[in-house]
Amino acid sequence: xxxxxxxxxxxxxxxxxxxxxxxxxxxxxxxxxxxxxxxxxxxxxxxxxxxxxxxxxxxxxxxxxxxxxxxxxxxxxxxxxxxxxxxxxxxxxxxxxxxxxxxxxxxxxxxxxxxxxxxxxxxxxxxxxxxxxxxxxxxxxxxxxxxxxxxxxxxxxxxxxxxxxxxxxxxxxxxxxxxxxxxxxxxxxxxxxxxxxxxxxxxxxxxxxxxxxxxxxxxxxxxxxxxxxxxxxxxxxxxxxxxxxxxxxxxxxxxxxxxxxxxxxxxxxxxxxxxxxxxxxxxxxxxxxxxxxxxxxxxxxxxxxxxxxxxxxxxxxxxxxxxxxxxxxxxxxxxxxxxxxxxxxxxxxxxxxxxxxxxxxxxxxxxxxxxxxxxxxxxxxxxxxxxxxxxxxxx
Numbered sequence: 001x002x003x004x005x006x007x008x009x010x011x012x013x014x015x016x017x018x019x020x021x022x023x024x025x026x027x028x029x030x031x032x033x034x035x036x037x038x039x040x041x042x043x044x045x046x047x048x049x050x051x052x053x054x055x056x057x058x059x060x061x062x063x064x065x066x067x068x069x070x071x072x073x074x075x076x077x078x079x080x081x082x083x084x085x086x087x088x089x090x091x092x093x094x095x096x097x098x099x100x101x102x103x104x105x106x107x108x109x110x111x112x113x114x115x116x117x118x119x120x121x122x123x124x125x126x127x128x129x130x131x132x133x134x135x136x137x138x139x140x141x142x143x144x145x146x147x148x149x150x151x152x153x154x155x156x157x158x159x160x161x162x163x164x165x166x167x168x169x170x171x172x173x174x175x176x177x178x179x180x181x182x183x184x185x186x187x188x189x190x191x192x193x194x195x196x197x198x199x200x201x202x203x204x205x206x207x208x209x210x211x212x213x214x215x216x217x218x219x220x221x222x223x224x225x226x227x228x229x230x231x232x233x234x235x236x237x238x239x240x241x242x243x244x245x246x247x248x249x250x251x252x253x254x255x256x257x258x259x260x261x262x263x264x265x266x267x268x269x270x271x272x273x274x275x276x277x278x279x280x281x282x283x284x285x286x287x288x289x290x291x292x293x294x295x296x297x298x299x300x301x302x303x304x305x306x307x308x309x310x311x312x313x314x315x316x317x318x319x320x321x322x323x324x325x326x327x328x329x330x331x332x333x334x335x336x337x338x339x340x341x342x343x344x345x346x347x348x349x350x351x352x353x354x355x356x357x358x359x360x361x362x363x364x365x366x367x368x369x370x371x372x373x374x375x376x377x378x379x380x381x382x383x384x385x386x387x388x389x390x391x392x393x394x395x
Contacts, residue, residue, distance in 0.1 A: 001025055001179055002047060002148060006056030009042050009203075016042045018203035019056065024181045026147070029174045031194030031211070032183040035296055039203040040183050041079070044150055047181075048077050060148055072101035076141035077150040081133040081157075086126030090117055090136055093125060094143060103144055111139040116165075130157030138166070148179045155189060167193045187289035191215075199292070201299025211288065218291035223264055225257040225271075226280035238276045245270055256280065 002024035009017040017039040024030045034040050045051040047058050049065035060068060060075055068074050084093055094108045112118045115135040120128075128136065134157050141149055151170075155163045170193050174180045184190050190197070190211075197214050199207040207214055227234030239249045239257065247262040259267060264281060271278050 002058065002060055002181060004043070004047075004056065004058040007043065007046060007053055007058050008055035009039070009046060009051060010054045016203055017046070017053075020200065020203065020205055021056075022198050022205060022208050024179055024198070025196075026177050026179040027174055028195040029170045029180045029182060029193050030196045030198060031190045032181060032198050032200075033185075033187075033190065033292060033296075034200040034206075035299055037202075038200050038296075038299065040200065041152060043200070044077070044079055044152055044181075044183065047150060048075060048079070050079075070101060070144075072097065072103070072146070073144040074146050075148045075150070076144060076146040077152075078134075078137040078141045078154055079150070079152045081130070081137040084125040084133070084136065087124055089122050089124055090128075090139075091121040093136070094139060097140060097143060101144055107143060107145070111142045114142060114169075115139040131159060131162055134158055135162070138169075146178075148181075149173060150181045152183045153185070154182065155184065155186060163189060187287070187292055191288035199295060201296050206295055206299065214295075215286055215288055215291045218286075218295045221260075221286065222284050223259040223262065223267055224252075224280060224282050224284055225259055225267060225278060226255065227257075227271075228277040228279050231277060234276045237274055238271055241270050241274045241276075242267065258284075 003022075005021050007017055007020040008015070020039070020043065032040055032044075042051060043058075046053050047060070047065065049071075057064065065071055065075065088096075091108060091112065094111065095105060097103075098105060098108050109118070109121075112121050115138050117132065117135055117139065120132065125133070125136065134154060138151070138154060141151065154170075155166050158166065167189065170180055170182060174195070182190075182194065194211050197207060197209065197211050198205070199214070207218075209217070225238070227238055235251070235255070235257065239251075242249050242257075242259055242262060245262060245266070247267070248260045250258040252258055262270075264283060268278070268281055271281075
């Protein structure tokens, strides 16, 4: 087991890792996630004794790495696949490490077979592709048959077959009761590989939970509904009915409806009662990538000046008046067009327009150019009204 307590590392005025505490338990593949510059590599280097912590400590099975007897037999790590002398042959590289650690020579040939490099064992490392270098690094980590394994971007440069092989290897190692700690930026792969996630941002712990719990806590599910194309008024009718029932309804660019606040059976019943034919009614569950982006969006250190991420979280709601005789409930929010992102946690479900979408631009133009001929509405926000809506009585 790997255990970090108050782990801190400073490089001059910069704090790379800030009071980080976590456990990596055996029998699981634990994913280590975070934006570039978040401190993942520094943390892994401290685990294997390459960097000394400024404060706190990290232990492996109760001992710091430097105090482990014959550490190669206890811990295997792939931190930099290029950390190989280019003039050495693959087998010679592994053999030298084996001899320093008291590992039998036959183990060298075993791990070469495990990673699929047996046919190029006598080639020099400088002629290896990126993927071949990754395989050699994995062979080095497996050489001592350790119980604790650390991998930093192990699938970098691998083809699809190689990625699948690494995924299965990680799961097999964990099923044998080993501690497997994997850092990667490939969210789709982590979703298939990792049972547990440790997420950091700017050196601090953001999340330490199972993969499924992480997705659930940092995403918003919704129902995707499409009405029959043969019924042009179906969208207006269904949108009105769903809004009256307490749902939030948004229209996507392809004409489908995105509905939150109502379960699928309830949506189906309401559509049937309203006489609206549905061509699609499906649940949307957020991916690990969506949840990760939502969790880390405030911790990104290197951001392009054209990155719309910051603007994504600025609310630009377009509301409409309530219907006559309608009970107080959620008003239907209707975009003119454009894509809406799922609401972030803590926003009471409020959706936001993607920046630059036609709906957002239209809303801004309407807000910037009020109709001054009507004093009551000269400074009111822009509203959008669908044909199915009825204006409130003027009193």
